[in-house]
Amino acid sequence: MSRYLLRSISRRWASSISQRPGATGINFPGAVNSAFTNTLRFANPNDSTSMPTYRVLDQDGMPSHPIGIPTDELLRMYRDMVFISVLDVLMFDAQRQGRISFYMVSAGEEGIAVGSASALSAADPIFAQYREPGVFRYRGFTADEFMAQLFATAADSGRGRNMPVHYGSRKGNIFTISSPLATQLPHAAGAAYAVKLANANADQNQRVVACYFGEGAASEGDFHAALNIAATRSCPVIWICRNNGFAISTPTLEQYRGDGIASRGVGYGVETLRVDGNDVLAVREATLKARELALQDSGKPVLIEAMSYRVAHHSTSDDSFAYRAKVEVEEWRRRDNPIARLRKYLQAQGLWDDGKEEELRKGTKKEVLEAYRRAEKARHPPVREMMTDVYEEFTEEQIQQLEELKDVVKRYPGEYDLSRYEEGIGGFTAR
Amino acid sequence: MLLPRRADLAQPMRARVCTRAQQAATARLNVPIDYGSTSILSHTASSALSNAELPSAVRGGTTKRMNLFQAINSALGHALRTDPRVILFGEDVAFGGVFRCSMNLATEFGDARVFNTPLTEQGIVGFGIGAAMEGLRPVAEVQFADYVYPAFDQLVNEAAKCRYRAGNLADSMGCGGLVVRMPCGAVGHGGLYHSQSPEALFTHIPGLRVVIPRSPIQAKGLLLAAIECNDPVVFLEPKIIYRAAVEHVPEEPFTLPLSKAEVLKEGSNLTLISYGTPLYLCRAALDAIEKETGASVELIDLRTIYPWDRPTVLDSVKKTGRCVIVHESMVNAGVGAEVAATIQQGAFLSLEAPVRRVAGWSTHAGLAFEKFNIPDTVRIYDAIKQTLEF
Numbered sequence: 001m002s003r004y005l006l007r008s009i010s011r012r013w014a015s016s017i018s019q020r021p022g023a024t025g026i027n028f029p030g031a032v033n034s035a036f037t038n039t040l041r042f043a044n045p046n047d048s049t050s051m052p053t054y055r056v057l058d059q060d061g062m063p064s065h066p067i068g069i070p071t072d073e074l075l076r077m078y079r080d081m082v083f084i085s086v087l088d089v090l091m092f093d094a095q096r097q098g099r100i101s102f103y104m105v106s107a108g109e110e111g112i113a114v115g116s117a118s119a120l121s122a123a124d125p126i127f128a129q130y131r132e133p134g135v136f137r138y139r140g141f142t143a144d145e146f147m148a149q150l151f152a153t154a155a156d157s158g159r160g161r162n163m164p165v166h167y168g169s170r171k172g173n174i175f176t177i178s179s180p181l182a183t184q185l186p187h188a189a190g191a192a193y194a195v196k197l198a199n200a201n202a203d204q205n206q207r208v209v210a211c212y213f214g215e216g217a218a219s220e221g222d223f224h225a226a227l228n229i230a231a232t233r234s235c236p237v238i239w240i241c242r243n244n245g246f247a248i249s250t251p252t253l254e255q256y257r258g259d260g261i262a263s264r265g266v267g268y269g270v271e272t273l274r275v276d277g278n279d280v281l282a283v284r285e286a287t288l289k290a291r292e293l294a295l296q297d298s299g300k301p302v303l304i305e306a307m308s309y310r311v312a313h314h315s316t317s318d319d320s321f322a323y324r325a326k327v328e329v330e331e332w333r334r335r336d337n338p339i340a341r342l343r344k345y346l347q348a349q350g351l352w353d354d355g356k357e358e359e360l361r362k363g364t365k366k367e368v369l370e371a372y373r374r375a376e377k378a379r380h381p382p383v384r385e386m387m388t389d390v391y392e393e394f395t396e397e398q399i400q401q402l403e404e405l406k407d408v409v410k411r412y413p414g415e416y417d418l419s420r421y422e423e424g425i426g427g428f429t430a431r
Numbered sequence: 432m433l434l435p436r437r438a439d440l441a442q443p444m445r446a447r448v449c450t451r452a453q454q455a456a457t458a459r460l461n462v463p464i465d466y467g468s469t470s471i472l473s474h475t476a477s478s479a480l481s482n483a484e485l486p487s488a489v490r491g492g493t494t495k496r497m498n499l500f501q502a503i504n505s506a507l508g509h510a511l512r513t514d515p516r517v518i519l520f521g522e523d524v525a526f527g528g529v530f531r532c533s534m535n536l537a538t539e540f541g542d543a544r545v546f547n548t549p550l551t552e553q554g555i556v557g558f559g560i561g562a563a564m565e566g567l568r569p570v571a572e573v574q575f576a577d578y579v580y581p582a583f584d585q586l587v588n589e590a591a592k593c594r595y596r597a598g599n600l601a602d603s604m605g606c607g608g609l610v611v612r613m614p615c616g617a618v619g620h621g622g623l624y625h626s627q628s629p630e631a632l633f634t635h636i637p638g639l640r641v642v643i644p645r646s647p648i649q650a651k652g653l654l655l656a657a658i659e660c661n662d663p664v665v666f667l668e669p670k671i672i673y674r675a676a677v678e679h680v681p682e683e684p685f686t687l688p689l690s691k692a693e694v695l696k697e698g699s700n701l702t703l704i705s706y707g708t709p710l711y712l713c714r715a716a717l718d719a720i721e722k723e724t725g726a727s728v729e730l731i732d733l734r735t736i737y738p739w740d741r742p743t744v745l746d747s748v749k750k751t752g753r754c755v756i757v758h759e760s761m762v763n764a765g766v767g768a769e770v771a772a773t774i775q776q777g778a779f780l781s782l783e784a785p786v787r788r789v790a791g792w793s794t795h796a797g798l799a800f801e802k803f804n805i806p807d808t809v810r811i812y813d814a815i816k817q818t819l820e821f
Contacts, residue, residue, distance in 0.1 A: 125565060159598035168600055175564060175604055176597045180588045186557020187564060187589070193518075194565035197543065209565075221581070225554025232549055233558075389595045390637045392607065392661040395690070395738040 051262045053307055054286060055276040059336055061344025067281060071351060077118050077280055078346060079360060080137045081110040081339045086364045087133070087143075088312070090372065091150060095164075095316040099376065100150050102164045106131045108278070108311035111338025112242050113212075114138050115283030116304075119291060120210055120238075125191050126174040127184035127211040130165050131242065135212070139172030143367050147375035154378060154422050159385045181217040185226030185239070189301075192235035196299040199236065208236040208294040210287075215305075216247020218261045227268040227301065236299035238290045239265075242277065244310035249323040265303035277306030278338045281345070311337065380420055382427025399430045460719060460808045464675075464711045471695070471714050472646055472678035479648060479679035484687055494679035499672050502647035502680050503532045503612075506654040507570065509684040511540045514568060516608065517658060519545045521555055521572030529574060530614055530673050556582035560590050560606045560663075568608035568658055576615035576667055577624040583632075586611065590663040591638030607661035610654070614670035615643070616708055616759055617796065617805050626796035628707075628760035633665045634737035634769065640664045640689055641736040643707040646672070647680045652687030653734065660689060669708040692740035694747065698729035701753040701819055704744060704770060706733040709757045709806055716811035726819055736766055744770065745777045752783035753821075755814045759805045762790035784821035787814045 025035040056064050067074075088105035095103040106113065113134025120126070128135060133146070144155070149167050152160035158168055158176060168176025175191075178184070188211030195207045217223065218241055230237050241261045245252055258264065265272030271293055275286040283306055290302040309332040313320040320329070346352035383405075387398045406428035409416045418424045466472060473479035476494040497505065510517045519533060519540075525547045527534035537545040548555050552573055559571035573579045579586070594605035617626045633641045640662050644650040650668065657664035695710070696717070705713045710732055717728040729747050733739055748754045754774055756767040767788035774786050789806045796804065 127561075157599040158596060161598060162596050166596070168597055168604065170600045170603055176600060178589065178592070178596060180584060183557060183585060183589050186554050186585070187561030189554075190558035190561025190563070190567075190569070191565035192561075193558065194562045194567045197518075197567070200543075221551075221553055222557060222585075225549075225551040225557060228549045229551065229554045229558050233546070385598075389598060389601050389605075391640075391738070392594070396741060397738060 045258060045263075048259070050259050051272070051274045053274045053276050054282050055279050056282040056285060057279045057341050057345055059341065061341050061346075061348055063281070063345065067345075069281070069284070073118060074342075074346065074351065076138075077114050077284070078339070078342050078352070079364075080114045080134055081280065081342070082360055083137050083364050083368075084110050084113070084134045085339060086361065087146060087368050090365070090368055092312075092316060094372070100164050102316055103150070104130055104165045104315040105312040106133055108332065108337055109242055109244060109308050110134045111280035111342070112240070112277040112283055112306040112308060115280035115338075116210065116212075116238075116240055116287040116306075119284045119287035121205075121207065121291075123173060123205060124207050124291075125195065125209045126172070127188045127191070127209070128174060128177055129181065129184065129213045129217060129242075130177050130179070131214065132212045133165070133167070136167050136169055136172060136174060139169060139174060141167065141169055141172060143371035144374065145169070147371040148378070151375040151378065152380055153375050154381045155375075156381075159389070160380045161385070182213055182220035182222035182226075185211055185213060185217075185222050186229065187211075188237050188239075189226045189230040189233070189235050192230060192237035192299070192301070193233055196234070196236055199295070200298065206295050208238055208291050210238045210240060212240045212242065214247060215241055215243040215245075215252060215261055216250065216255055218264070219247075219255055227265070227270060227303070230301040231269045234297070234299050235301055236294040237301045238287065238294055239270075239301060239303045240287070241303070241305045242308065243305055244277075244308045246310050246314070246320070246324070248314045248318060249320070251324075260305055260307075262303065262305040265305075270301050270303050272303040272305070274305045274307060277308035278336050278341060280338050280342050308338075309336075379422045382423040383418075383421055384427055384430055387430070394430045402428055402430050458719070460716070460812050462715075462808075464715065466672075466675050466677060466711075469711055469714060471711050472676060473648060474678065476679045479681060482648070484652075484693075485681060485685050489681045489683045489685045492681055492683045495682050496677055497647045497680045498674050498677045499644075499647050499650050499668065500530055500532045500674065502651040503654060503668065504534055504536070505680070506651045506658075506684075507533060507536060508539070510568075510570070510655060510658045511536060511544060513684070514658075516566065516568045517544070517570060518562065518567055519570045519572070520548050520558070521612075522550055522574050523547060524572055528572065530670060532612075532668075532673075533572070552578055552581040553585055556585040556590065556611055559609050559611065560585060560593065563606035563608040563663070564593065564604055566608075568610075570610045570612060570658060573611060573613040575625055575627075576613040576629050577627040579611075579613055579629060582611075586633070586639065586663075586665065587636050591636045593638075593663070595638060605661070606663055608658075609663040610657045610666055611664070612654075612666045612668060614673070615667040616669040616671055617801055618671045619801065620798065621796065621801075622798040623796050626801070628667070628758070630665075630667055630736050631760060631765045634739075634766060636737075638663070639737065641667070642689060642734065643667045643669065643736060644734065645669075645707055645710045645732055646676050647678050649687060649732075649734065651680055652685050653689070655684060656686035656689050659686060664689075667707070671708055687734075690735045690738050690740055692743040693732045693734055694729060694743065695732055696728070696730040698727040698751065700726045700728060700751055701755065701815060702729045702731060702744070702747040702751045703755050703757065703811075703815065704731045704733060705757040706736060706766075707759070709759055709811070712806060712808045712811055713757055715808045716815060719808075719812055720815050720819070724819070728815065733766075733770075739770075741773055741777070745774065748774050748778040749781040752781050753818050754782075755787045755789060755811070755818055757789045757806050757811055758791075760791055761793050762788050763793045765790050784818045787818050789814045
């Protein structure tokens with residue numbers, strides 16, 4: 001381990017004298033830079049103004065400063081956002097028709113996922129919550145890979161075990177999504193610590209970890225644990241909070257009373273920025289800068305709170321008009337969404353037009369539908385896959401249980417439909 | 432099969448037990464364990480090195496007398512020395528740990544590899560999972576098993592399911608390098624929150640390995656195996672024997688097999704099953720019974736509580752026809768329930784008596800009542816006797 005790293009980690013409090021005569025402050029070990037005051041005044045959150053929201057493109061797509069992003073990259077971001085919006089519409093309907101069991105759209109938040117992904121290095125590990133399919137798309141997830149997971153086919157890297165939308169990608173360096181909220185935040189801190197140790201031994205290819213979560217998840221204890229542990233261990237991690245105003249039906253007023261999530265970052269000693277999540281270019285710039293900061297001083301955490309609005313229902317199991325006005329949702333959908341805003345910018349630059357738009361949407365729809373039809377016909381993995389990967393090897397108990405199950409299925413042939421599972425009854429044999 | 436055995440073995444036994452037990456009534460059973468003489472521990476180098484599970488190179492080596500915390504310390508030191516991926520962290524680990532298990536390790540390996548964390552169990556275990564997912568082999572410490580519950584979600588929903596949900600990506604996305612160590616068990620005066628043995632809660636969770644060593648040799652070998660293992664391991668250390676149990680431990684590093692029970696003493700009339708600290712009491716109780724009755728008791732240490740060694744246990748009970756299971760944690764839905772049910776299904780025709788469980792009662796670890804709550808030699812002795820006489 002390099003000495004540089006060791007020095008930077010072990011910042012211990014050191015004081016020989018607790019209070020010098022005439023001192024204006026005291027070295028309490030818990031707050032070393034605090035000065036005395038004779039004014040009795042509680043810090044009141046209302047005294048400070050809300051943290052500002054960083055924006056590059058206004059609602060008409062006009063930039064606040066020259067954008068130095070290559071055209072290829074701009075168009076890639078646009079196409080990826082459109083891909084997700086097309087996928088969302090088709091798969092939401094597919095769930096409504098009973099073709100898949102569940103779905104969650106990310107309408108209105110495509111910019112947060114794609115904008116941040118475009119600022120990260122492809123080797124940066126990512127931990128996601130579930131409303132970041134744009135990150136998977138940016139990192140090369142194909143329509144077939146989305147479909148294999150959604151339909152739980154044999155081609156799904158998750159072997160058909162996870163609910164739809166719980167993607168994972170090795171080539172994309174994105175860890176498999178799990179349903180429990182915020183559990184991925186301490187994981188990101190630990191992974192960032194591993195990355196920090198690796199960075200210390202590498203001159204090039206310095207990496208950071210990115211971790212996404214919603215403002216509701218930030219109320220979990222794991223949020224607190226993760227930011228605190230990442231700060232004390234100086235882990236190179238970028239926390240990206242999608243503050244979309246709702247956790248299922250719960251509005252933010254019932255979620256917290258402070259200045260959003262951003263204000264908390266400062267309390268953990270973490271550099272923090274609030275950004276307009278509907279501005280994909282602002283998110284990209286913010287993440288680029290955060291990545292640079294995260295690699296300073298041999299690593300430190302950075303928090304980005306990306307503001308947006310969840311224009312869709314929480315999931316296919318939710319009717320959001322039970323707790324919010326349809327007119328409000330329509331307002332957001334029409335007036336301020338990340339795809340429309342980037343399109344306005346692209347058109348003003350002469351990089352986009354109606355013809356290209358039609359061609360892109362038609363092509364994307366075709367790509368998604370073809371993958372959909374392939375996945376719909378595919379079978380689930382063999383039944384043994386319900387037991388593999390619990391441990392590295394089958395246990396003696398599991399092998400016996402598979403045999404027991406196979407025996408029942410064989411003796412009650414009319415009760416179980418094996419046609420949807422690869423290998424049929426042969427799939428019950430452990431190997 | 433059933434009747435002849437009852438006739439030729441159990442009936443004469445009943446007579447013998449009654450007369451001899453009466454004679455022995457004056458001999459105290461609940462005496463403190465003499466760790467200096469118990470046959471659970473290896474008191475000489477030759478007995479330590481004669482262990483057939485050790486690799487031959489280790490058996491030809493030397494030993495050093497160590498207590499349990501020193502054996503843990505030695506295993507951790509070896510793991511840190513030989514594998515740069517190993518890191519060690521938790522609350523108060525850096526100065527040596529509140530039970531001295533990480534003594535001198537921060538000095539030898541530096542703050543980057545042995546360090547304190549903020550006081551957050553869910554954070555500690557979650558951090559360990561993430562570090563393991565990214566290729567390290569983290570050894571996380573929870574200061575007392577009583578405080579593992581804030582990390583329950585991370586252990587049950589994340590650590591245990593990480594490999595499974597990753598599917599094809601499991602090799603690079605699992606958290607198999609993770610070991611979560613925690614001191615457990617009664618210590619005489621631990622009250623509600625320094626006494627618990629929560630192992631049964633983890634045996635209900637496929638994906639986790641749950642290990643409890645009984646002695647310094649076992650602690651060293653099983654901990655090194657746990658760190659090598661590609662599945663997440665919950666490693667419980669009986670804290671009452673951290674200092675008490677001293678034995679000759681091979682100085683060379685070695686591993687002992689996970690998910691493998693050990694027959695500590697062969698016998699033919701009854702199988703006595705336990706793990707961790709109660710094994711010392713089991714040994715005392717069976718010594719008394721054997722001396723008094725001439726019955727022969729087989730003693731088994733489960734070592735890994737899940738996935739556990741069902742074949743060894745079933746083979747033993749098929750041979751003896753009788754079984755008593757002993758553990759410190761409460762009896763309700765404890766490890767004994769799983770073992771007893773497995774025996775009932777797997778060795779039904781061999782059973783000569785109901786399977787007995789001697790365990791903590793269905794209550795909490797009230798400070799002043801500990802000696803009435805957890806199994807003692809008398810209760811184990813009595814259960815063996817009643818099972819033999821049944």
